[in-house]
Amino acid sequence: MDEMMMTKQMRRSALQRNAYDVETVRAMERPLLNRGVPLMRMAASAAAQVTDELLDEHDIDVADANIVLLAGAGDNGGDGLYAAAQLARAGAQVTTIAVGESLHIQGLLAFTHSGGRLLVLNPEASIPGVSNGFGAGEAGERLQAAMELVQHADVVLDAMTGIGVHGPLQGPAATMAQMLHPAGESAKGSHTTPCTNGEKPFVVAIDTPSGIGVNDGTLPGSYIPADVTVMFGAMKPCAMLPPATFTCGRVVLIDFGFDITHIVPAVSSIDNKAGTMLRRPKPTDSKYSRGVVGLITGSVKYPGAAVLSSTAANHCNIGMVRYLGPANAADMVLRNAPEIVTGKGRVQAWAVGSGVPTADALYVIEDHTSGRHSTHTPDAQREAIAALLNHYALSDENTGESVGNAGIAPNRRGSDLDCSNGPWAMPPICVDAGALDLLPKRVPQHVVITPHAGELAALLRLHGEQVDTSAVTAEPWRWAKRAHELTGATVLLKGAVTIIVGDSEMAGMAPQENDDETEHHIVAHKATTTYISGSGPAWLATAGAGDVLAGIMAAMLAQQNEGQIQQHPSLSATTAASASYIHGYAAGLASQSNEQGWEPPEIFGAKGIRQSGENPGHPIVAGDVVAALPQAIENLLGNSHELTR
Ligand SMILES: NC(=O)C1=CN([C@@H]2O[C@H](COP(=O)(O)OP(=O)(O)OC[C@H]3O[C@@H](n4cnc5c(N)ncnc54)[C@H](O)[C@@H]3O)[C@@H](O)[C@H]2O)[C@@H](O)CC1
Ligand SMILES: [K+]
Structure with missing residues (x-):
């Protein structure tokens, strides 16, 4: 060319x-x-x-x-x-x-x-x-x-x-x-x-x-x-x-x-860039160097989420999956994928919370089954997740003075960030569903949260915002940005068009002393980055699709070079957006549909790029998306410029 x-x-x-x-x-x-x-x-x-x-x-x-x-x-x-x-x-x-x-x-x-x-x-x-x-x-x-x-x-x-x-x-x-x-x-x-x-x-x-x-x-x-x-x-x-x-x-x-x-966009779609976030295995690779995912997902009540999240991670271009959870869920996981390892060990990324009941849900279950008034019983999955998430809690000290209320992460370009311990040294983590109410008040950007509108509203309420599901649906970008600002986490708000808000490469670049007010404003304004991803057909709105996304997310986080996500402010958002794109793309393959929640515009006068939604396709279940992942990865790895389905 x-x-x-x-x-x-x-x-x-x-x-x-x-x-x-x-x-x-x-x-x-x-x-x-x-x-x-x-x-x-x-x-x-x-x-x-x-x-x-x-x-x-x-x-x-x-x-x-x-x-x-x-x-x-x-x-x-x-x-x-x-x-x-x-x-x-x-x-x-x-x-x-x-x-x-x-x-x-x-x-x-x-x-x-x-x-x-x-x-x-x-x-x-x-x-x-x-x-x-x-x-x-x-x-x-x-x-x-x-x-x-x-x-x-x-x-x-x-x-x-x-x-x-x-x-x-x-x-x-x-x-x-x-x-x-x-x-x-x-x-x-x-x-x-x-x-x-x-x-x-x-x-x-x-x-x-x-x-x-x-x-x-x-x-x-x-x-x-x-x-x-x-x-x-x-x-x-x-x-x-x-x-x-x-x-x-x-x-x-x-x-x-x-x-x-050099013009910074307000919103970007990840599109074919998603393929570049997949790590092509090298001849010298081992299962460990390809990335290991740890999962604390599924529960006694919802063991299926353990199967969906673990098989999704397992099929998403990594070396190994470790599963931690109750015996009935672990049995099902092993029956579906004997190569998955149960028990603790070193991981490059986590996913927690999919299929784990929230505190509220536990209360309801307990009440309903016992027929009496009782406070909720502590759940082992939730305890394990809470213990893990505690390691990600930023104190005022390591949040850094520069954070203030602007939600800007500390300067990671200089030597002032010690990545050898504390929250910044923890592996990236996807916090989903029942783990969202366990999120520490402030976390680093390599914590990726994956709520739908209702879950985001509940999280925002924990931070003092008066907001309900319909308000989030009406102004999803505003509230995704607000959640990022309040928690520091990279926020992936699920929907037909998913919104991802995280730090930008400019996050934490504290304005120099001689900067004038305008520059200061520009730096603060561009501290976040927003992606959208709408690669999936409407068939993807099906039970368990969120569990599959959590597995893909952990796998995508695990296959980035170790330590890079913590160092590069915008990498979490780019990785999270890629996971969402791959999720939707695999669903398109599984349902043989070329409909998408969002399609890139046609450029007037450019030949041969007219998009069409002519193949409506057929219904799918979450497991079909998992099964389509290897093909999706082949297509995306092989052809990260011109995608065809
Ligand atoms: N700046 C340029 O040279 C170009 C502008 N272009 C066109 O110009 C548009 C922008 O033009 P303008 O800046 O004049 O703005 P618009 O024409 O988009 O809107 C201004 C008009 O809308 C009315 N209006 C604003 N809010 C309203 C409301 N809530 N309810 C009812 N009426 C309301 C205002 O009274 C005003 O008459 C672009 O969207 C584009 O279509 C294009 O021609 C390309 C070049
Ligand atoms: K118009």
């Missing part, structure tokens, strides 16, 4: 993997705009082309198409007006519904010159060339007319708000969003089978679906889920983070040529 090709491919891959916050996107746009690059025209032309292709795919000739543009007052509306003008010139019937108080002037001129029609909804609007000012009665009639137009449209172009949105949609924009997408309809899937028979038009979002939290991936109010989002310049966090990512539909990214070198 020549160097130019390589660069092009690497750039595409970077654009498909990284999202940048709004402030960064605006900063990347600036030099291009200063040079007079016509970004808006480029954006609009691409959006029109994508719309044309969408119509074509559904056998609708653009000349026969009914198109409605919902246009806001900002530049997002400007993009929409130019795109609508292009579609009108191609023969489509296009009506612009203006939802704001004004419209982008040049865009409006282009649109009216191309023969498009205009309907203004806002009585306060002041738009040149249109009679302004009307009463409440007429406003109602206009809204009714807008509704009818939308209902009979083949395509709605949503250009009400883009990266300039603030808070929940207000006014006519909110009303239009509610009409198109009444509250309560689930975002994902509501447009998977779009129809043009008058019930529901296709929605093409311009830059972002209007109403979503562009920087944080939340859904603060009404919004319009899109079939296709034509995103400009670079992905924004909303294209990757749940729940907003589910509203974007297919994302087509227009590469404006932003200089993305």
